[in-house]
Amino acid sequence: MSVNTELLKQGQTKELWQKCCGFIDLSIDEFMTIQRRLLLEQLELLQKCGLGRQLLNGAEPHTVEDFLEQVPMTTYIDYCPALLEKRDDILPAKPKSWMQTSGRSGEYPHKWVPVSKKFWEEAGQNFSAVAIFGACKEKGDIPYRDKFKMLHAAAQLPYLTGAVAYKLEEELGFEFLPSLRESETISFEERIDKGFKLALSEGMDGFYGLAGVLVAIGEKFRQGTSSTKYSQLLLQPKKLSRLVRGLVKSKLAGRPMLPKDLWGLKVIASMGTDCSVYKTRIKELWGRTPLEIYGNTETAIIATQTWDYESMVFFPNLNFLEFIPEEEHLKSRFDRSYQPKTVLLDRVKAGENYELVITNFHGGALVRYKIGDMVRITALRNDKLGIDIPQMVFERRADDLIDLGFMRLTERVIWKSIENSGIPYRDWTAHKEVGEVPRLHLYIELGDNYAATEEEIATTVYEEIQKVDDGLYVYKDLPLLAKLIGFKPIKVTILPAGIFARYKAQRQSEGADLAHLKPPHINPSGKVLASLGVQSGAPPEVKITVNA
Numbered sequence: 009m010s011v012n013t014e015l016l017k018q019g020q021t022k023e024l025w026q027k028c029c030g031f032i033d034l035s036i037d038e039f040m041t042i043q044r045r046l047l048l049e050q051l052e053l054l055q056k057c058g059l060g061r062q063l064l065n066g067a068e069p070h071t072v073e074d075f076l077e078q079v080p081m082t083t084y085i086d087y088c089p090a091l092l093e094k095r096d097d098i099l100p101a102k103p104k105s106w107m108q109t110s111g112r113s114g115e116y117p118h119k120w121v122p123v124s125k126k127f128w129e130e131a132g133q134n135f136s137a138v139a140i141f142g143a144c145k146e147k148g149d150i151p152y153r154d155k156f157k158m159l160h161a162a163a164q165l166p167y168l169t170g171a172v173a174y175k176l177e178e179e180l181g182f183e184f185l186p187s188l189r190e191s192e193t194i195s196f197e198e199r200i201d202k203g204f205k206l207a208l209s210e211g212m213d214g215f216y217g218l219a220g221v222l223v224a225i226g227e228k229f230r231q232g233t234s235s236t237k238y239s240q241l242l243l244q245p246k247k248l249s250r251l252v253r254g255l256v257k258s259k260l261a262g263r264p265m266l267p268k269d270l271w272g273l274k275v276i277a278s279m280g281t282d283c284s285v286y287k288t289r290i291k292e293l294w295g296r297t298p299l300e301i302y303g304n305t306e307t308a309i310i311a312t313q314t315w316d317y318e319s320m321v322f323f324p325n326l327n328f329l330e331f332i333p334e335e336e337h338l339k340s341r342f343d344r345s346y347q348p349k350t351v352l353l354d355r356v357k358a359g360e361n362y363e364l365v366i367t368n369f370h371g372g373a374l375v376r377y378k379i380g381d382m383v384r385i386t387a388l389r390n391d392k393l394g395i396d397i398p399q400m401v402f403e404r405r406a407d408d409l410i411d412l413g414f415m416r417l418t419e420r421v422i423w424k425s426i427e428n429s430g431i432p433y434r435d436w437t438a439h440k441e442v443g444e445v446p447r448l449h450l451y452i453e454l455g456d457n458y459a460a461t462e463e464e465i466a467t468t469v470y471e472e473i474q475k476v477d478d479g480l481y482v483y484k485d486l487p488l489l490a491k492l493i494g495f496k497p498i499k500v501t502i503l504p505a506g507i508f509a510r511y512k513a514q515r516q517s518e519g520a521d522l523a524h525l526k527p528p529h530i531n532p533s534g535k536v537l538a539s540l541g542v543q544s545g546a547p548p549e550v551k552i553t554v555n556a
Contacts, residue, residue: 012136012179021150028137031324032314032395036388039397040354042324044072046369050100050328051075053371058098059090063375076330080347081365081376084111084119091120091373101371104128108166109305110524121305124371127326128175131308134323135172136179141314142275142299143214147393149315151274152180157210158275159203160184161217164192168305173216185212200225207271208250214275219283219290219298222276226293230264268295277301284401285423287317302383302402306374307366311400319386319399322353326369329353330376331362337382337406356385356398363406382406410438410530412446412497417473419530422448425472431465432456435508437532437540447497451542453508462500470498503540511539 009017015024034042051069054060063086067078084091090098094106103122111118123131143151158176162169176182184191185203194202200221206212215222254269276290276298283300291297297317303309307327311320322329329352332340336348350365361384368374382403389396404418422438432455441449450469454460460468508526515525527536 010132010179012132013181016150016152016180017154022148024136024150025140025148028133029140031137032321032393032397034324035396036354036398039322039324040352043328043353046325047072047075047328047367050367050369050372053100054375057100059087059095059373060100060375076350079376081378082374083378083380085115087373088116091122092116094120094122096122099371099373100124101126105171106166107168107171107305109168119305122373123171123308127308127368127370127372130325130370132175132179134309134312134326135175137323138277138299138301138309138312139176139180139182139275141312142277144315146315154181156180156182156213156274157207158182158184158214158216159200159207159212160188160191161200161203161215161221163196164188168303168308169217176216182214185210211250212271212273214273214277215294215298216277219278219286222278222290222294222298223286226267226289229267230293266293266295268293275299284420285427289427302400304379304381306377306379307368310364310366314390314393314395316390316393318390318392319401321390321395321397321399327372328367328369330365330367331356331383331385332365332378334361334363334382337363353398356388358385358387358398360385361403378406380406405530410440410448412440412448415497417448421473421476422450422469423529424476425469426450426452428472428475429465429468431460431468432458434505435526437527437529437536439531441499447499449499449501451501451503451537451540453503453505462502465502466496466498466500469500470496473498501542503542507540514539 012024012028015021015027031039048071054064055068063079063082065078065080067074069075069078096102099122101124104125105123105128107121107123109119109121139152140150145151158173160173162173164170165174170188173182173184173188177184177188185206186194186199190202191199204225250270254265257269258265271294273294273296276294276296278298278300283298287298287300299317300313300320301309302311302320309323310327310329311322313320330350331353332348332350336350340346340348348363351362356362361382364379364381364383366374366377366379368377382405383400384403385398385400387399390399402420404420410417410422423436426433426436431452434453434455436450436452438448438450441447450466452465511527512525527540532540
């Protein structure tokens, strides 16, 4: 039994809160003291191992300032083939396990990332903090009990999301539906199906996984489609009382039955861009706002929302954080030999975008590693909750900026605008198209037999894009100019019904891993477009325009 589980069983919630969530009481100076101390400890380990000496490139930094000046930045290609071959002998610390994530076409088929015992122990405290923040109503509140049942709707081991589930089971005694051991032996679809059968009979307290899964299931409830597995489950539940209560609630509300009529979830935790996009629909369908988390295989977890469900707060104990200002990022995009300058967390500015660079602590392998993500610092502190650490949101992939000259669009802006338009859709992908004027070409598969012309959809989505307060316009007066000249920088192509499902089935038959089953939302390759029935060839290379 873990220390956290023991504290929970004994009702020592104050001690548990301090152990896992006490970092939010740090001042920014205290936060940076932890960062600097752990980096110096990591440098000692790096200088003693083969991989570390290679990455330090002959430098022997003894201070944080030396490290920033002397050590080059890296991407995963700098770790090949050592990490792909899982070479334990050259690492800063012996790995407890190896995590897998998707690779990069033409360079490496996947990534393997080693995780040391100490790193994973520290990560467990952070995962516990996420679970607590997602369920609490105020500071110090830990409303958990024994046998807290969670539906796990994310990838299994060796992916990070599978490892996190095991860690939550260990740290807080969570029970997953179905059990994690059984989940390893069945497909993702079978796992969701079995999980909801168990939830109908045994109850369900929380959800951990993909936000899109929650939306898809919730919409099936709303539609009451008799052809789905979930509607079939409702016909023969083990305990009719749950179904009867749900039906009564929905009838009193004058609407179709929704998942929130059957279960009162206490926590919903989800990673990824789709969490922020879908949060309103999830709240409507499930009765609770999902807690947004930011992390990946290379870092485990970087930041999390707290109980106000606003911007995210950084964790100090797993990775050294550096931030490349957007102007520096753009310089490095144009000149691959340019080493962009970074700032640390105590020097970031509110309202600015930064590309994130990390160095693993506790014997991790990654040094000044460019994750490829752009984050936005929304504020230097959370005044509402009294948290004296800069706040952030995930902005976009650092390479998914679509520059149309007078406006710049990201995956989040486009996705949010499609969602806000109310147009039912199955999925979408988009790229920059260059002609007489640059424009966004949006390929979309509609849902629910929705009837509209491509021009109508383009107009509606563009209207929503203009409502997004995201700093997307290069000059403040350009929205008015665009309106006056009738410039609509969006072209829409409606794809045939079922095209994305067929694409997924084709990728599954080819043996693609979970991360590669769906086309990218931004800048798909010509091969991907051809697989979707689009014969226009590969989209042009995205070019960023730097404006003086």
